[in-house]
Amino acid sequence: MKFILKSTIFILSLIIASFFTMQLNSAYAGTSGDYTLKPVESENSKVNVDGGFYSVKGNPGEIVEIKVAVYNFEKDERQFLIQGNTAYTNSDGQPGYDLTKVTDPNLKIQLRDLFSNNKKIVNIPGNSNAVVTLKLKIPSEKYIGYLMGGVNVVPYNEKAKGTVTENGTLIKNKFSYSLPIQLIQTGANTEDVNxxxxxxxxxxxxxxxxxxxxxxxxxxxxxxxxxxxxxxxxxxxxxxxxxxxxxxxxxxxxxxxxxxxxxxxxxxxxxxxxxxxxxxxxxxxxxxxxxxxxxxxxxxxxxxxxxxxxAGIKPNYLWLWILLAILLLALILGLGIYMGKRNNKDNGNNNQLSSNSRRRRRRR
Structure with missing residues (x-):
């Protein structure tokens, strides 16, 4: 009986001591575009660039000019794609302006659709710059608050630059820059965030x-x-x-x-x-x-x-092994108790038979 109990405890200890491990790896990289942007003052006083972005305020239906200077720091001539886009929020919780298609249930007016000459491709000589003008129409329909978007500039027809990480992973990125635009109608009511x-x-x-x-x-x-x-x-x-x-x-x-x-x-x-x-x-x-x-x-x-x-996490069956061990322990204990009672009963029967045999011999 003691041997059975010791064996059960040993098996249970082995089951509980089983663990799973997981190994994770990752890589990061960065790159540079070798160019930059700058907002340019417009002759139209309704476009303000003092804060480093375009703050536009005008009457419904009015057309204003959005001017951006693109600086090429490389020695060779390059092509750049310039376009106005609607603002969205990226995974880092920051406004983004590099998507040509933005959807949201609450988005009624796309700032991208307000540009009349969107998606311009310009050639800029090496170590030089150029000023590009986009025409933006203030919506004719009235709205509350302001619309948000941006001018996005990205090298055109250039292969993504590759960076090799420490573990040998090749990551290719295309770099782009943007300048925000905030557009509000004259006399429009402000609106709080929700x-x-x-x-x-x-x-x-x-x-x-x-x-x-x-x-x-x-x-x-x-x-x-x-x-x-x-x-x-x-x-x-x-x-x-x-x-x-x-x-x-x-x-x-x-x-x-x-x-x-x-x-x-x-x-x-x-x-x-x-x-x-x-x-x-x-x-x-x-x-x-x-x-x-x-x-x-x-x-x-x-x-x-x-x-x-x-995520590579294996199922945790520890609870199942513990349950099986408990059931096994209960089975062994039950079997041990049963065998013990049976042995006691057999011993009692043997003692009774021996006593009866002695009585018969005395009668003779």
């Missing part, structure tokens, strides 16, 4: 140590308003588990008007587990104003299994 979380879903996040599991909170600004340089803090908790807590914080979050982006919260090396969760996301501007966004969300068993697999 932030909200549309949804929260599992996501694979490319972190400094490789692929990680996390969630993406789809945050949107539904109004034609913009506040730059916000600080943010996200806290995720799980219903029924007071110990669970995931956090993330970022500075310099600037959500473009009528746009959205994914606010990432990493689980680190933790496995994604099914259940009901809550996210509290707080934005603050200059310590004066704060916006608190709350939303419940659910992670299903299927989602947890899918994204754990995508």
């Amino acid at each position: 932030y909200k979380i549309n949804s929260v879903k599992p996501q694979i996040i490319d972190g400094s140590s490789g692929k990680q599991i996390g969630v993406a909170a789809r945050v949107s600004n539904t109004n034609n308003a913009y506040i730059p340089g916000l600080s943010s803090n996200a806290v995720i908790t799980k219903y029924g588990n007071k110990k669970f807590k995931m956090t993330a914080s970022r500075d310099n979050q600037s959500i473009a008007p009528t746009s959205h982006y994914n606010y990432m919260v990493s689980w680190g090396k933790e496995r994604l587990q099914a259940g009901k969760y809550h996210i509290k996301l707080t934005y603050s501007g200059n310590g004066v104003r704060t916006w608190v966004l709350d939303k419940d969300f659910v992670i299903t068993d299927a989602q947890a299994a899918k994204y754990n697999n995508l």
Whole structure:
């Protein structure tokens, strides 16, 4: 019986001592474009460039000129593509102006569509510059707040430059520069920002140590308003588990008007587990104003299994092994008790037979 118990404890210890490990790798690179941009004053006083961007204010239907100087620092002549685009919010929480197609449920007027001579290709000699003019029409229809976009400049018909990382990975990037545009109608009413979380879903996040599991909170600004340089803090908790807590914080979050982006919260090396969760996301501007966004969300068993697999995290069957070990232990203990009782019964029967045999011999 003692041998059986010792064997069971030894087997259980081996099962509980089994662990899984995971190895992650990543690479980063950067590049340079060898050119730069500068906003140029226009003869039309309705275009202001004092802040390093274009602040446009005019009457509905009016046409204004947007002028940009492009400086080519290379010795050879180069071609550049210049075009006006609609602002969006990129994955870093910053306005972007390099997409020719931007969609959002709250976006009614595309600033890109207001340019009459968009998408210009210009030749600029080496170590020289050129001034390019785009014509922008202020919308005829009235709107509240202001529209946002930008002038984007990228080398034309040039191959992406490659950079080799420390682990031998080749990364190719094309560099582009942009200058923001803020467009408002004369006499238009201002509008305050309106932030909200549309949804929260599992996501694979490319972190400094490789692929990680996390969630993406789809945050949107539904109004034609913009506040730059916000600080943010996200806290995720799980219903029924007071110990669970995931956090993330970022500075310099600037959500473009009528746009959205994914606010990432990493689980680190933790496995994604099914259940009901809550996210509290707080934005603050200059310590004066704060916006608190709350939303419940659910992670299903299927989602947890899918994204754990995508991140290279193997299923955790430790609970199953522990359960099997407990069942095995119970079986062995039950078998041991049964065998013990059986032995005691057999011994009792043998003693009774021996006693009866002695009685018979005495009668003779």
